[in-house]
Amino acid sequence: MATALKFAAPELDETTIAGVVDVLRSGQLTSGPWVQAFERELSNFCAGRPVRTLTSATAAIEVALQLCGVGPGDEVITGAQSFFTVLNMIVKVGAKPVFVDCDLVTRNIDLAQVEAAITPATRAIIPTHYPGALLDMDALFALARRQKLRVIEDAALVIGSRWKGWNIGAFGDLVSFSFHPNKNITAIEGGALVLNDESEARQVESLRFHGITYLPDRTRDVAYPGGKFNLPDVNARIGLAQLARLPQFLAKRRALVDRYFSSFVTDPECVLPPKPNPDDGYSWNMFCILLPLDRLTIDRKQFRDALAARGIATGMSYEALHLSTLGRKMGGHEGVHSNAERIARETVTLPLHTAMSEADVDHVCTVVAEIIAGGKAQ
Numbered sequence: 001m002a003t004a005l006k007f008a009a010p011e012l013d014e015t016t017i018a019g020v021v022d023v024l025r026s027g028q029l030t031s032g033p034w035v036q037a038f039e040r041e042l043s044n045f046c047a048g049r050p051v052r053t054l055t056s057a058t059a060a061i062e063v064a065l066q067l068c069g070v071g072p073g074d075e076v077i078t079g080a081q082s083f084f085t086v087l088n089m090i091v092k093v094g095a096k097p098v099f100v101d102c103d104l105v106t107r108n109i110d111l112a113q114v115e116a117a118i119t120p121a122t123r124a125i126i127p128t129h130y131p132g133a134l135l136d137m138d139a140l141f142a143l144a145r146r147q148k149l150r151v152i153e154d155a156a157l158v159i160g161s162r163w164k165g166w167n168i169g170a171f172g173d174l175v176s177f178s179f180h181p182n183k184n185i186t187a188i189e190g191g192a193l194v195l196n197d198e199s200e201a202r203q204v205e206s207l208r209f210h211g212i213t214y215l216p217d218r219t220r221d222v223a224y225p226g227g228k229f230n231l232p233d234v235n236a237r238i239g240l241a242q243l244a245r246l247p248q249f250l251a252k253r254r255a256l257v258d259r260y261f262s263s264f265v266t267d268p269e270c271v272l273p274p275k276p277n278p279d280d281g282y283s284w285n286m287f288c289i290l291l292p293l294d295r296l297t298i299d300r301k302q303f304r305d306a307l308a309a310r311g312i313a314t315g316m317s318y319e320a321l322h323l324s325t326l327g328r329k330m331g332g333h334e335g336v337h338s339n340a341e342r343i344a345r346e347t348v349t350l351p352l353h354t355a356m357s358e359a360d361v362d363h364v365c366t367v368v369a370e371i372i373a374g375g376k377a378q
């Protein structure tokens, strides 16, 4: 039997591990030179726009909302098909999440529905980017400019994706990245926020560190209850090394995804992600399928358990935000966002990480095909 296949597997080289030991011996453990170096490299990656690191993408989204002045009485439009971070942070700053549906295949938010959801209370749009195909970014920013709305891109999954030759983060408004171990690059935990100018960067430095500002005599003041989201240097040291390897990681992930597209055949058919375009630089963090559950006798849990029994770990991305208990408290209910709800019911994330081989992908495809064939309704 093939060895067990993990769902994700971050790749840390020996130089990075030795580098972490050097940071630990240096005595500068947090808010030090490695954080500055990592932020400089992230800024280079984002065409020179200012970037500030935080302890997670979740912190980055919270701080981004605070930076935009979003609070009680404000509405923020976001996709019903996303990770809990987005719902949580909108509610945490006191604003109201307004959900819209997504495309079934790309999972990107539907801009026509965004436009229809705008009210005088709307302050911002938070689109979540998915592996495979980006939202029409020109149309998104044209809409945001026309309606005078801020855009906070949830780019946790897509560092390395490009739009018309530009890296995500190199243009736009506010952009949030994650360096959780399951993402394209890791800092153990960590996140970053791409900003428009130095004034925003200074505000983020305050918001991520207790809300502290300095008076002319260098005594400290607090006017806003800031968080404690500054990244330790150990994490920045790892993130910096990982960023240098991003092109190599992405090439490997793309090759594995090409293999998924050529090897994946089931009866009945699954809905696959959008086919990659070789020029687009799209980053592939996950390979998510939709199961044809209405033509199967097994349910999703049985499908995932059968894969786990054959040594293949899977994930689920994502539940529908408006149907979570918190989403329902904010007015969410069934039957309004049918694509997000169908994805929430049918989605399964298959293993995809740089430690895999093309033979591993073939193995996953074979096992998936067997389990689906075995569970086919007559």
Ligand SMILES: *Cc1c(COP(=O)(O)O)cnc(C)c1O
Pocket: 055, 056, 057, 058, 059, 082, 083, 085, 086, 128, 154, 156, 157, 177, 178, 179, 180, 190, 191
């Ligand atoms: C992982 C993820 C987040 C949260 O990132 P953290 O760094 O763990 O806070 C947010 N949004 C999406 C789409 C994600 O995949």
